[in-house]
Amino acid sequence: CVGINLRYRFHVSLLCKLVSCFGDRAGQFFSSGHTNNWAVLVCTSRFWFNYRHVANTLSVYRSVKRLGIPDSHIVLMLADDMACNHRNPKPATVFSHKNMELNVYGDDVEVDYRGYEVTVENFLRILTGRLPPSTPRSKRLLSDDRSNILIYLTGHGGNGFLKFQDSEEISNVELADAFEQMWQKRRYNELLFIIDTCQGASMYERFYSPNLMALASSQVGEDSLSHQPDLAIGVHLMDRYTFYLLEFLEDIHPASKTNMNDLFKVCPKSQCVSTPGHRTDLFLRDPGSVLITDFFGSVRKVELTMETINLTDPIDAESGELQKEMHTYADQLPVSEIIHQKPKQKDWHPPDGFILGLWTLILLVFFQTYGVKHLKHIF
């Protein structure tokens, strides 16, 4: 619908070709094909001694939020039993630095799956999108074919599996199949997979879908070690790999141009004791051209709106008013009925099995001890 703006646009496009502003604008589009960012952050352990895994996940959550991804695009799965744990000397806090420097729990943590909802089944359901229809929007991964997704897993793992809350495990084959199903439905444009567990590199060995990049904190056969204990809290606060990863991320701001090759250098063997690994053979772009903010932040692409539509009809005021209806809140509970309820007459029930069994036991013991001749006194 160009109409009267045709000539203006013609001039603008002519000027733009001279100054090659088209190149700049399309160049921004061309560098990475994504329009939105999502993050799935999972901590797979519970119990007090796994404090560091929760602190890991919450620190990554904070960085990702700071760099621009909103809560509606973050799916956070935590056991969430640290902040209000009985053993926490500072309740409602989760610290990530020694001497209680940085409280990562804060005021605005939005945990989507907490407690016993953190299961392998829920994790796979989020990834593949096969959630029951009653699941609210905040618990879904509503990504499309132009979404870049960051997946961060931490916990206890082994060669080819990752333990979920001490009761079940997810294998690397299941994870690879889940990513393939995501690819079949085009649920991601590019995916960055970071895992901080023992023998983490085994989890990305089986990937076979395109556009996946993976980082792990340790190779097969190595253990991923924790960073520092805090004597006041009494547990280790963070893992080494995530600690140095966070130091690296603190220098990133939404407009920075750092690329993935710098991320691969985070935490060398001298600092981490284990050897971090990465896998980029399935990724189409060169890692040197991938910005950190492509995954950790949410830099929007914008276009200036050049067109407008000439609207001449006046607003019809009367029809609007006629359709106004008064809305009232429906009562959630029938409060008046509840308050004035009379106590219900309880029907008589014969004594249930437990009482019968108890009396039978008592009688048996009595007759055992004192003999059957006392029976006639009862009946």
Next chain:
Amino acid sequence: MATTEVERRRGQLAALSIAAVVIIVGVPLWWRTTETYRAWLPVSQIKELAKLQLHLSADVEVVFARGTVTPEQQKKVPLTQTQNMEHRVDEDTALSYRYETRYRTATIMEEDALNQPTAAEADLSLHTLSESPSGSLVVYVIPESSSLLPQNVDVYIGQRRTALLRIGSQMRVGKTLEQLLAHMEPRIKQVLHVMSFSHTDITAALSNRVRISPGNKESIADSMRAFKSSPGYEITFSLLNPDPKSHRLHWDIEGAVETYIQPLLTKLSPVANFSIDSQTLYYAMLGVNPRFDSSRSTYTLNADSLAHVINPVEARLGSNAASSNPVLNFLLYIPDAHHSPLYIHDHKKQQVPTNAFHSPRWGGIMIIRQCWVYNVNEFYEVDTVFPVDINIDMAKVMGVFLAQLRLLLGVQSSTPPPGFLVAPCGNAGLADWELDRLMWSRSVENIATATTTITSLAQLLDQIGNIVINDNIAQQVSSAVTSLQLAVSELEAGNLGFALQYSKEAILSSERAFFDPSLLHLLYFPDDQKFAIYIPLFLPMCVPILLSLLKIVSEARQKHREKKPKKD
């Protein structure tokens, strides 16, 4: 001795019968009780659909007005021609386009309609005469002497499905009809490319199915901007007031939506459902500090800093928790008193006339211009009483939002070829032929997506033998396959409305089948785990049976060997 013989025979019989029971009864029973229920899927039909052959056909009517054909050419008209074009996109996808062109002369009423003073009025009166069905086009050929079109314009594209084409005078002198038609053909092809489907649009719609190397940077930007086809969309209008102490804002959003936005959405109702809501946010800042431009005494926002405006605001926007439809956000920002007036500058430091920008697949943000607001001066007087009442001119605001909405929904207008004049779209905000184009690309996109979904679902279920396939999933798959076949045949017949409807049904069924919560494969058993489970169950039972069978066989062989020397 006889008893041991009897015992031995009894033992042999027992071993044999146990082995018989195990093999004949036990093994089938174990097989049946451990198999998963898998309902029947129409796998052969799905394989057929995997090889997608799309035929698109459009009806074109070319009407010759008086003065464009000579009498001897007129004798050969009416005439029908069919053109076919085949394209192979990749080994699984093929497209074929068919244009059925009918040539005829104009009726007297149409001649009267073409005698109107301007092209717009001619278009309107032609529309009152007859309404073309969706997917078809009418091209009226007018002589060079006609004054309907300005000097340098050869083609006028109307608001409905008609176009006016002016031919040069030298074409009709002494030439046959075939030569005339051949001369007009490039122009008509251009008209078809603009008003009906074009190869670039259709291949862009197939991007889910086919990995197409991007043509140029512009097409990448176009493909990234519009939302993917979805059965419903949610539109949210938000008014951001960072300074409620100074400004009290009044916007008649209900009336504006009813008058300006609703006609477009009603026209788009075959394509998708829309739900609209609106909200006002107080103390919502932009997140970027504007700079003061002393030459113009205004505050300015640079185009480079616009990318960082959206994120701080998005956290506060909220959305409808009940649906998973994509959300389009349209924000109207009223700058606070200290940063008023606020204008957006593009890369060349020029003011953007609309003062608005949009983000692909997200929505648009607009900063109010001073001239679109009543009751406010450029600069506040010293003794102004705060808060100041501000009434917003919704017509101007909605004009920009409507343009952004069209871009985000995929109603894009690429620059038409030279010599073309495109009429401004009507009050609905969408021309009929633009709706047709959208319906073509949506139908193709839906069909491509549904076939990919069904094919990958069938492949997945085939690969993983442990997944249970319930009856409802099989039913959804069957109905998806049926709808897809119907959609493809309706496209071939040229019934655009039905094709879109069937393709939408196909998408719904296939998505419901693919994303059914029961299709979760959590039963990955590596082979060594399977052995570890079955060996403790079967080995203690099978070992005695096997040993006794072996003993029976070795005894029988020994007997046979003993018999042999006797025979000798």
